[in-house]
Amino acid sequence: MKIFSKDEIEVLINALNFTKIEGELIPIITQDQKTNEVLMIAFANKAAIKKSLETGYMHYYSRSRQEMWKKGETSGHLQEIKEIVIDCDNDSILMKVKQIGAACHEGYYSCFYRTFHDGKFNEIRPRIFDPKDIYRK
């Protein structure tokens, strides 16, 4: 069991974005089908789930832009749906996918590339691409 100090806790709490979540959405956990690595989490509305299942590629709903988006539309880093797993309350989906390229817009295979340890965030994954090369204006 791991217990954290007051200072460590403060660091983590202050780093987190507790943005207001609103709307008829469910969280989608996207997982690499082969390795079980968690790649990302994002929200989906009904339209995004429908589009994902219709096309075989993951679509999500952006709370900031208030619109559906296709993962990899700009970068080419698409997510092919391999298996759909649903939770006990039917209010979340675990999407097992084949990730083309990398899931994270910052250039890492998974968005979860930092551990929180000894009050610091430590990168545990290599960067696969430079975002500047992918997301040109």
Next chain:
Amino acid sequence: MKIFSKDEIEVLINALNFTKIEGELIPIITQDQKTNEVLMIAFANKAAIKKSLETGYMHYYSRSRQEMWKKGETSGHLQEIKEIVIDCDNDSILMKVKQIGAACHEGYYSCFYRTFHDGKFNEIRPRIFDPKDIYRK
């Protein structure tokens, strides 16, 4: 790549609970540290994250009851925190834990115990305990 029919999509969409999500919360993905199986997803507010880190055991925030809860308080099925991994936007945490007993209140090791395949939900895990034996009134 997996593409679903209109009927299949309707089955899934109709099964999902798109309950309104509101408040200053972040989603927490809880993962078995050893196997990388995703056990559950739940929301946490600041107090729940603080309590988790202070005690070493997972606490979440219940949107329906509007209060913090300790995982396993009734069942004894506690989650010991082993590693904290944070995502690129700092708005979600992947908690790697040692799960005592089972994560799902329905008696399965993981809440994600059903796949959606050919328009049907299929159980892919054995039931470990009978909820009636654990959650007595």
